[in-house]
Amino acid sequence: MTQRPDGREEGGFSRRTLLKGAGATAAAGALGGAVEALAQDAGPGLPANASGIAGPGPVPMTLRVNGGERKLDVEPRRTLLDALRGDLDLTGAKRVCDRGTCGACTIWLDGEPVYACMVLAIEAVGSEITTIEGLGTPDAPHPVQTAFRKYDALQCGFCTPGFVMSCAWATKTHGAELDDAGVRASTCGNLCRCGTYPHVIAATLEAAASEEGK
Amino acid sequence: MKAFRYVRPASVAAASELARGGATVKAGGSDLLDRMKERIATPDDVVALNETPADPTLHSIVKDGDVLRVGALVTLAEIAASKEIGALYPALAEASTQAASPQVRHRATLGGNLAQHTRCGYYRLASFPCWKRGDDACPVLADGAVQDEAGIFGNDSCASAHPASLPPVLGAIGARVVIAQGEKLEERPFDALWRAPEQGVEADVALAPGDIIAAVVLPKPATGRTVAYEDVRQKAAFDWALASCAVGVTIVAGKITEASIWLGSVAPTPHRAAAAEKALVGATLSDGAIQKAADAAVADATPLAGNRYKVDLVKVVVRRALLRAAGRDR
Numbered sequence: 016m017t018q019r020p021d022g023r024e025e026g027g028f029s030r031r032t033l034l035k036g037a038g039a040t041a042a043a044g045a046l047g048g049a050v051e052a053l054a055q056d057a058g059p060g061l062p063a064n065a066s067g068i069a070g071p072g073p074v075p076m077t078l079r080v081n082g083g084e085r086k087l088d089v090e091p092r093r094t095l096l097d098a099l100r101g102d103l104d105l106t107g108a109k110r111v112c113d114r115g116t117c118g119a120c121t122i123w124l125d126g127e128p129v130y131a132c133m134v135l136a137i138e139a140v141g142s143e144i145t146t147i148e149g150l151g152t153p154d155a156p157h158p159v160q161t162a163f164r165k166y167d168a169l170q171c172g173f174c175t176p177g178f179v180m181s182c183a184w185a186t187k188t189h190g191a192e193l194d195d196a197g198v199r200a201s202t203c204g205n206l207c208r209c210g211t212y213p214h215v216i217a218a219t220l221e222a223a224a225s226e227e228g229k
Numbered sequence: 230m231k232a233f234r235y236v237r238p239a240s241v242a243a244a245s246e247l248a249r250g251g252a253t254v255k256a257g258g259s260d261l262l263d264r265m266k267e268r269i270a271t272p273d274d275v276v277a278l279n280e281t282p283a284d285p286t287l288h289s290i291v292k293d294g295d296v297l298r299v300g301a302l303v304t305l306a307e308i309a310a311s312k313e314i315g316a317l318y319p320a321l322a323e324a325s326t327q328a329a330s331p332q333v334r335h336r337a338t339l340g341g342n343l344a345q346h347t348r349c350g351y352y353r354l355a356s357f358p359c360w361k362r363g364d365d366a367c368p369v370l371a372d373g374a375v376q377d378e379a380g381i382f383g384n385d386s387c388a389s390a391h392p393a394s395l396p397p398v399l400g401a402i403g404a405r406v407v408i409a410q411g412e413k414l415e416e417r418p419f420d421a422l423w424r425a426p427e428q429g430v431e432a433d434v435a436l437a438p439g440d441i442i443a444a445v446v447l448p449k450p451a452t453g454r455t456v457a458y459e460d461v462r463q464k465a466a467f468d469w470a471l472a473s474c475a476v477g478v479t480i481v482a483g484k485i486t487e488a489s490i491w492l493g494s495v496a497p498t499p500h501r502a503a504a505a506e507k508a509l510v511g512a513t514l515s516d517g518a519i520q521k522a523a524d525a526a527v528a529d530a531t532p533l534a535g536n537r538y539k540v541d542l543v544k545v546v547v548r549r550a551l552l553r554a555a556g557r558d559r
Contacts, residue, residue: 053243054236071232091235127335133262137235203466204330
């Protein structure tokens, strides 16, 4: 460990804290003593032995995705987006910027839109996760999905799952009150390089005006 | 991202203990995860303050006598939607509504907005040297550097700009910051939260190891006092301000008795325009007084070759904010 200008050691707990701990092994949950006492018990969905200290290796966890429970083992550094795509095979949310800027990975966490690339999988334990796969199916599409098709609100389609999640949140939140400015504000965190914005707005307004879009 | 241990703290006091031991505190993660992905931040231990068990100090907006206490983990979306904040501090609600995108606002927190690191493109990319990260010189100050978004105040060693939009508003409101240190909660004045840049110090908040921003206390708005916020951006939505200004003025019988003016995105920390405040006290909020205040706000500016335009932008946002505070069309 290297010394920082403020005298602390680079990374990790101080020597004092580490010595107070029963074990210094970096494996999951192996730290004991002082640090363990400061951590809370396992969160919902975490096995009891996971305690409040997890990682840096893979951690068993359960995510509530689209109404079902999915078990996986991932490191704390795994983003929710990478876990959904790589571990749970839910590839609807797209990985484009990976920096919370483009909106292609937009999902709902407890019903609100978030960038899945800027949430850790481990911190989504206990939350309701909704992805584009849970919003509608080809046989029973969400009104926003139907309207996107009708209005040709996509070209290459790569940004579309993220847009649909933002637009469906807008219709859910505002219902028939949703107006042009409201769609723009709700989708300001989504980028479309094909420039389909006018059709996205038209589609979303129609979905918002329908009963099912609310 | 480098692998790390993830710790769910039992309480804010526990999180403080862990932070004092060297763990990095995470709230919403919008800023921290971004820096971790770029390997600007490579913590071995991350303490997830946002997973602290329900604690009104951290998570709630609470009326407490004359003041409103807003927990550090309250999200920007929650601030934007709060009826109490909208009624008492509309400028704060407005700045929160305009910040970032819905996706960010549902994760980003009040505390994280205060502790937000600069968006300086050189600081944010590990491939560049950076004085703030401990290197010998600030590349922004070199000839030919991209200086558009750099600061125009206090930029002799580091030309970073503090980009967050809530701090100027909180400064103008006269907010106080609650810092947790172990079991102790301590209220500090807003001015005391910020520190001038130091070589090798990445945070812009003056926090000791183990200090955690736990809440912000908003005083009851005084009679005759108005707070207004204005900013200018390249894009109307989902963009950082190029310059922002929040003003708080108290007007009694037509005369300004007190003024607080804070600027954002123009200095390494939120910047208090003391000369502009002084220029206003005793005056009426006339066009002449507003112009004098706008000029005073930039009197000590030291723009770089690439960001002289920000001097004019600051005058614009100061003028617009004061016009709004006066209840006039900007």
